[in-house]
Amino acid sequence: MKPTVQCWAVVPAAGVGKRMQADRPKQYLPLAGKTVIEHTLTRLLESGAFQKVAVAISVEDPYWPELSISKHSDVITAPGGKERADSVLSALKALKDLASEDDWVLVHDAARPCLTTADIHLQIETLKNDGVGGILALSSHDTLKHVDDDTITATIDRKHVWRALTPQMFKYGMLRDALQQTEGNPAVTDEASALELLGYKPKIVEGRPDNIKITRPEDLALAQFYMEQQA
Numbered sequence: 001m002k003p004t005v006q007c008w009a010v011v012p013a014a015g016v017g018k019r020m021q022a023d024r025p026k027q028y029l030p031l032a033g034k035t036v037i038e039h040t041l042t043r044l045l046e047s048g049a050f051q052k053v054a055v056a057i058s059v060e061d062p063y064w065p066e067l068s069i070s071k072h073s074d075v076i077t078a079p080g081g082k083e084r085a086d087s088v089l090s091a092l093k094a095l096k097d098l099a100s101e102d103d104w105v106l107v108h109d110a111a112r113p114c115l116t117t118a119d120i121h122l123q124i125e126t127l128k129n130d131g132v133g134g135i136l137a138l139s140s141h142d143t144l145k146h147v148d149d150d151t152i153t154a155t156i157d158r159k160h161v162w163r164a165l166t167p168q169m170f171k172y173g174m175l176r177d178a179l180q181q182t183e184g185n186p187a188v189t190d191e192a193s194a195l196e197l198l199g200y201k202p203k204i205v206e207g208r209p210d211n212i213k214i215t216r217p218e219d220l221a222l223a224q225f226y227m228e229q230q231a
């Protein structure tokens with residue numbers, strides 16, 4: 001299903017996966033018959049929501065050219081950067097002759113292979129008339145503590161704390177400008193934080209808990225479990 005607004009996908013996939021401690025970047029690890037990144041890109045492409053998918057890949061990456069999906073006619077490759085935000089900006093620049101300033105861009109981690117078509121369309125439909133955009137996020141099912149070293153200093157009202165997921169959906173021009181203006185700022189760990197630093201107030205859309213980020217070794221088994229449940 002094509003949304004009524006023009007959308008592009010940007011996929012940062014240039015990380016090294018330090019916390020995974022594997023013999024290759026985590027996006028190339030096997031998961032349910034494919035690599036992690038093949039699942040992620042296939043889900044984005046099959047959602048029917050995007051004009052093109054721009055993927056940021058490290059310039060020293062020997063794995064990407066080996067995947068047939070790297071030659072897909074709707075996939076554009078851009079050079080990755082030092083930090084995630086640099087990779088996202090690079091992929092946005094690769095779309096500059098295709099995307100219009102007011103088109104929507106959904107930035108989605110290569111390391112989140114369990115994203116569903118339902119969540120993509122929920123996010124687009126919820127935010128398509130918003131002036132800023134927003135992110136998929138998860139509420140907390142646990143009581144939350146503020147801690148200094150190993151000592152609790154406060155209990156936080158959980159209605160004010162959400163876990164940021166991806167996709168993160170913003171207007172092409174606004175996101176590019178925000179990432180350029182906040183370049184090098186270590187506080188920018190996602191797209192929303194770049195916009196927040198400039199005074200914008202992005203929205204949250206409640207996402208699914210199975211949209212996990214593969215970060216540590218045990219996450220692969222969890223992703224496999226979720227994929228079996230989704231099938």
Ligand SMILES: Nc1ccn([C@@H]2O[C@H](COP(=O)(O)OP(=O)(O)OP(=O)(O)O)[C@@H](O)[C@H]2O)c(=O)n1
Pocket residue numbers: 011012013014015016017018019020026027056080081082083084085087088109110111112213214215
């Ligand atoms: N310079 C970077 C760093 C990260 N990413 C991408 O951003 C996403 C989320 O980042 P994270 O989970 O932190 O991945 P890594 O940086 O690879 O992991 P680690 O922090 O454990 O090294 C991943 O798809 C990763 O490939 C990227 O494109 N460019």
Ligand SMILES: C[C@](O)(CO)[C@H](O)COP(=O)(O)O
Pocket residue numbers: 084109163164165166189190191213
């Ligand atoms: C963008 C992100 O996936 C939102 O949770 C996250 O900020 C990137 O990963 P990291 O673990 O913060 O590097």
